[in-house]
Every structure is written in structure tokens, then in C-alpha cells.
Amino acid sequence: MSATGSMFGLAFGDCIGKPTEFQRFDEIVQLYGPAGPSDLSPDGYVTDDTQMALAVADALLEQPADLPIGPFTESVIKHFLAWAISPDNNRAPGMTCLRACGNLADGQPWPRATQRGSKGCGANMRVTPIGLVPHLPEPTVAGASQLQAALTHGHATALAASDLTAFATRWLLRGMAPADLIPALRQRCREQRHVYHGDWLGDDLWRIPHRDSPEEFIEYGWDECAAVLDRLAEAAEQPDPAADPCLATGEGWIAEEALATALLCFLMYPDEPVRALGRAAATGGDSDSIAALAGAFLGARHGIEAFPADWPQRIEYRDRLARAGAAWDAGRS
Numbered sequence: 001m002s003a004t005g006s007m008f009g010l011a012f013g014d015c016i017g018k019p020t021e022f023q024r025f026d027e028i029v030q031l032y033g034p035a036g037p038s039d040l041s042p043d044g045y046v047t048d049d050t051q052m053a054l055a056v057a058d059a060l061l062e063q064p065a066d067l068p069i070g071p072f073t074e075s076v077i078k079h080f081l082a083w084a085i086s087p088d089n090n091r092a093p094g095m096t097c098l099r100a101c102g103n104l105a106d107g108q109p110w111p112r113a114t115q116r117g118s119k120g121c122g123a124n125m126r127v128t129p130i131g132l133v134p135h136l137p138e139p140t141v142a143g144a145s146q147l148q149a150a151l152t153h154g155h156a157t158a159l160a161a162s163d164l165t166a167f168a169t170r171w172l173l174r175g176m177a178p179a180d181l182i183p184a185l186r187q188r189c190r191e192q193r194h195v196y197h198g199d200w201l202g203d204d205l206w207r208i209p210h211r212d213s214p215e216e217f218i219e220y221g222w223d224e225c226a227a228v229l230d231r232l233a234e235a236a237e238q239p240d241p242a243a244d245p246c247l248a249t250g251e252g253w254i255a256e257e258a259l260a261t262a263l264l265c266f267l268m269y270p271d272e273p274v275r276a277l278g279r280a281a282a283t284g285g286d287s288d289s290i291a292a293l294a295g296a297f298l299g300a301r302h303g304i305e306a307f308p309a310d311w312p313q314r315i316e317y318r319d320r321l322a323r324a325g326a327a328w329d330a331g332r333s
């Protein structure tokens with residue numbers, strides 16, 4: 001179990017899923033066989049998923065341990081904007097992130113800059129670092145996870161799915177058994193259903209048509225997540241290892257499906273990281289994000305040693321991934 005393993009696992013999954021993101025399932029199977037790819041691409045390149053997760057990680061690293069809301073918000077915005085104009089931002093980034101960052105760069109306050117109708121998986125493909133920070137109180141994990149989503153994806157389901165993604169990572173890092181994961185996530189959906197983190201999210205985000213209160217706004221997001229967890233629970237009981245996991249829990253272009261399909265691949269092979277990543281990359285949907293999240297879960301559970309020994313030396317951004325992981329692993333002991 002380690003934060004380093006989770007940071008590298010995210011990047012490994014992202015790298016393995018990068019070539020297959022826009023391929024159909026049958027094309028992937030034809031190219032790699034039914035188990036999917038089993039190695040990093042030769043160049044070790046990752047996508048915007050890892051780049052944006054590193055932006056969140058860098059914001060976490062430069063803030064005090066108690067994560068003050070205002071400075072953390074400014075820090076995440078700063079690192080998102082640095083990513084947006086970086087020459088390395090050429091990895092098929094999501095339009096929602098680009099639009100929101102464009103608005104933020106124009107000086108709009110984030111509740112106006114964000115894309116309120118979007119619950120794309122860009123919200124939670126980058127959130128797992130928040131689950132790795134040691135000693136953060138649960139409300140801070142929740143608030144920070146939802147806030148980083150809300151800066152670009154203002155939809156309630158993007159917020160709730162990001163919260164669940166961070167907590168799944170945190171629980172696995174702390175030794176939760178895979179079999180306990182779905183019940184714990186479902187319980188969190190029930191407990192959080194009426195919790196709107198106004199201290200983090202402000203009093204503006206929830207004001208959309210047909211919502212009369214912050215509680216009513218966020219409830220919709222938790223209910224959508226609970227629904228996909230129902231599908232996941234059913235699929236995880238008897239998964240078909242030869243089928244496209246997206247058929248069971250969705251293609252993952254949206255936040256709650258990216259979480260569910262990544263969890264399905266993780267739960268199929270919770271102790272075989274390379275196999276689980278191959279399964280996650282051999283998906284008809286958003287393969288790089290599904291595999292990135294699966295990799296973050298696998299790495300949190302097993303540590304970096306569970307992956308092939310040469311992978312850490314071959315992956316892009318290895319120094320930044322190692323720096324974040326080392327800081328949080330040192331803080332845990």
C-alpha cells in the first residue's frame with residue numbers, strides 16, 4: 001500500500017489506455033488479444049488525465065497540511081491554467097476543461113467559469129491524489145475533491161463521483177479489502193445525500209433551474225452515483241472476463257461511469273495489476289481514464305513494487321509522480 005504506488009499506477013493505466021481510447025472493443029481485441037495490452041507504450045507517454053492529476057498534486061504539495069480552502073482553490077486554478085497553456089497539453093484534452101480554463105484565464109470567478117452542465121470524467125480522472133494525502137479529515141477530503149471537480153465540471157454528479165473516487169483511493173491505501181469497497185461506497189452515497197459543502201463550493205453553484213436548495217442540488221449527483229453502483233454491484237458478482245466491461249457499467253466518458261467501470265476492472269483482478277490494467281485498457285469507452293483510475297486503485301492497494309520493475313523508469317513525468325508519492329508516504333509513517 002502506498003501513495004507512490006497510486007500515483008505511478010494512475011500514470012501506468014493512463015499510458016496503457018492511451019492508444020486504445022478511441023478504438024472500438026473489437027479493434028482492441030484484434031490488436032492485443034482478448035486480455036488487452038500488457039505493457040506500457042514504448043514512449044511511456046501519458047494523457048491529460050495524468051497531467052491534470054499532477055496539477056492537483058502540485059496544488060496539494062504547495063499548501064499547508066490543513067488545506068485552507070481559499071489558498072487551495074487559488075492553487076488548483078493556478079496549476080490548471082499552467083497545464084492549459086503548457087506545450088505538453090496536446091493529449092486530446094477534454095473540451096470541458098479547456099472551456100472552463102479559458103474562462104478562468106479571462107478572469108471569471110470559478111462559479112461562472114465552470115461548465116455547469118458537464119459531468120465528464122475529467123472531474124474525477126484527476127482527483128485520486130486527494131485520497132493519498134495523509135491525516136486529512138474526511139470533510140476536507142470531500143470538500144477538496146468536490147471543489148477541484150467544480151472548477152471545471154459544475155454538475156452535481158461530477159462532484160459526487162469525484163468524492164467517491166477520492167474516498168475509494170483513500171480506503172484502499174488504508175487497507176480496505178476489495179470486497180468491502182462497494183458496500184462502503186454505497187453507504188457513503190446514503191450518508192452524503194444531503195450534504196452540500198458550502199464552505200468549499202459557495203452559495204452560487206447550486207442555483208440552477210429546478211433546484212430549490214443546495215441539498216436538492218447535490219442529492220441528484222449522489223443518486224446518479226448510487227444508480228451506477230447498483231449496476232456495478234450486479235456486474236461484479238459474476239463478471240465476464242472476455243466481454244467489454246463498458247457493457248456492464250458504461251463507457252466512462254462521464255464521471256460516475258468512469259468510476260464504476262474502473263472499479264469493475266479492479267475488482268475483476270484486484271491482485272493482478274497488469275491483468276487488471278489490460279482489461280481496463282481493452283474497453284470500448286474512455287480507456288485511458290478507466291485504466292488510469294483502475295491503476296490508481298491498484299497502486300494504492302499494492303504499492304509500486306506490484307508493477308513490472310522497468311515501468312517506473314519508462315513512464316513520462318516519473319520525477320513528479322515520485323515526488324508527490326514520496327511526500328505523502330513519508331507523512332503517513
Ligand SMILES: [Mg+2]
Pocket residue numbers: 047048049091092288289
Ligand atoms: Mg485522457
